[in-house]
Amino acid sequence: MSGLADRRDFGARGWCGMIDHLEQLMQAGTIEEIWALHAARMAGFGFDRLLYGFTRFRTTKSFGSKDDLLVLSNYEAGFLREYIDGGLYVHAPMVSWAAANEGACSWRMIDERARSGPAAEAERVQALNQRYGIRAGYSISFRDASVRAKGAIGLCARKGLDQADVDEIWARHGRELLVLNNITHLRITAMPFATSRRALSLRQREALEWVGDGKTTADIAQIMGLAPATVEKHLRLAREALDVDTTAQAVLKAAFQNQIFVVSPEARPETRAETRQEARTVRA
Numbered sequence: 001m002s003g004l005a006d007r008r009d010f011g012a013r014g015w016c017g018m019i020d021h022l023e024q025l026m027q028a029g030t031i032e033e034i035w036a037l038h039a040a041r042m043a044g045f046g047f048d049r050l051l052y053g054f055t056r057f058r059t060t061k062s063f064g065s066k067d068d069l070l071v072l073s074n075y076e077a078g079f080l081r082e083y084i085d086g087g088l089y090v091h092a093p094m095v096s097w098a099a100a101n102e103g104a105c106s107w108r109m110i111d112e113r114a115r116s117g118p119a120a121e122a123e124r125v126q127a128l129n130q131r132y133g134i135r136a137g138y139s140i141s142f143r144d145a146s147v148r149a150k151g152a153i154g155l156c157a158r159k160g161l162d163q164a165d166v167d168e169i170w171a172r173h174g175r176e177l178l179v180l181n182n183i184t185h186l187r188i189t190a191m192p193f194a195t196s197r198r199a200l201s202l203r204q205r206e207a208l209e210w211v212g213d214g215k216t217t218a219d220i221a222q223i224m225g226l227a228p229a230t231v232e233k234h235l236r237l238a239r240e241a242l243d244v245d246t247t248a249q250a251v252l253k254a255a256f257q258n259q260i261f262v263v264s265p266e267a268r269p270e271t272r273a274e275t276r277q278e279a280r281t282v283r284a
Contacts, residue, residue, distance in 0.1 A: 018176065018179075018180070021037065021041055021180070022183065024037055025037055025038075025183065025184065025187055026187070028187070030191065031072070031188055031191045031193055034184060034187050034188055034191070035052075035072050035188070038050070038180070038181075038184045039074050041180060042155060042177075042180075043158075045169060045173055045177060046157055046158055046161055046165075046166070046169055047137065047138075047155040047156060047157055047158070048074075048156070048157075048158040049073075049074055049075050049134070049156035049158075050072070050073060050074055050075075050153060050154065050155060050156070051071075051072075051073040051075055051083075051153065051154045051156070052070075052071070052072040052073065052151070052152070052153040052154075052185075052188070053069055053070065053071050053072075053089075053151065053152055053153075054069070054070045054149070054150070054151040054152075054185075054188065054189060055068060055069050055070070055148075055149065055150055055151075056068075056146065056148055056149045056256040056257070057148060057256075058099075058147075058148050058149065058150045059148075062090075063090075063099075063150065065243070066084070066085075066087065067243070068243075069084075070188075070193050071084055072188070075132070075156075076132060078132075079128065079132045079134075082128055083125075083128060088121070088124060088125055088128065090121075091121035091122055091124070091125055092122070092125045093109065093110050093122055093125070094107065094109075094110065094139040094154060095152070097109065097139065097141070098139055098140075098141035098150070098152035099141075099150060101141050102141050102142070102143045103140070103141060104138055104139070104140050104141075104170070104174065104177075104178060105138065105139050105140075105141075106138055106163065106166070106167055106170065107136055107137045107138060107139065107163060107166070108163050108167065110126070133159055134156050135157075135162065135163070136156070136157040136161055136162050136163040136165065136166045137154060137155050137156040137157050137166060138154075138155045138166060138170055138177075139152060139153070139154045139155070140152060140153050140155070140177075140178065140181050140182075142181075142182060142185045144189075149189075151185050151188075151189065153181055153185070155177075155181075157169075189258075190258065191258060192257070192258040192259055192262050193257055193258065193259075198240075198241040199241070199259075200238055200241055200242070200254065200259050200260075201234075201237070203224075203234045204234050204235075204237055204238040204241065205238075205254070205259060205260050206224065206234075207220055207224070207231055207234040207235050207238065208235070208238055208247075208250055208251050208254050208260050209260045209261055210223060210224075211235070211247055211248075211251050212251045212255070212260065212261070217231050217232060217235075235247050235250070238250050238254070242254060
């Protein structure tokens with residue numbers, strides 16, 4: 001089978017190598033580090049192009065606003081402009097499959113659907129894939145705890161491998177690939193992440209955290225050493241950055257995106273502890 005001369009090298013580091021990789025994954029401090037580790041690991045199995053997507057704002061009819069999606073990929077920029085920015089992903093057969101299913105699925109399903117007569121938009125997706133050499137792979141749809149959340153990843157095989165080659169790789173290493181991708185997904189979703197919207201500032205995050213703790217504007221002003229009007233300004237800017245109407249919605253959305261109540265260089269544990277000790281006296 002073409003392209004499989006070195007198939008015995010896929011995952012050759014074995015289980016010891018997998019443990020080493022998982023240790024690095026658990027120690028990674030940013031989404032970028034996690035993604036770089038995962039991309040390198042998947043390339044070792046023959047999947048050199050990846051596309052990961054996650055949302056916490058899915059509805060029965062959509063994945064929510066495109067601006068709230070977390071998308072990670074090492075595909076060419078031109079492909080991502082058409083597929084993501086152009087909204088073509090909504091019509092992709094494997095995205096439709098991932099929205100309705102959990103687990104792993106061979107891209108052989110795309111060919112099977114095409115033979116039954118694809119819709120016009122699906123044909124556009126197929127043409128785009130052909131133009132960028134996206135011909136064989138596997139998709140994984142993750143199990144998420146919330147009905148509003150959905151995460152999935154597409155693993156595209158390197159050039160020279162066809163779908164039969166990919167299916168054989170999966171038959172040999174499917175369990176390991178599922179474990180690696182699921183753990184990576186869990187690590188990514190536990191990290192703070194910003195979407196294409198404006199990121200929250202340190203002051204905006206802190207103000208939202210105090211709202212989440214049940215403090216009033218007057219309380220927050222005293223705790224942060226600011227005027228009440230300044231606190232209101234930070235909360236207003238946070239609402240605008242998160243594209244919500246109320247402060248309660250802002251707290252919920254920021255929490256969903258792990259943007260508040262997180263340990264960061266600007267908010268060390270000892271600093272937060274001192275500030276919270278002061279706050280306990282505000283409502284005495």
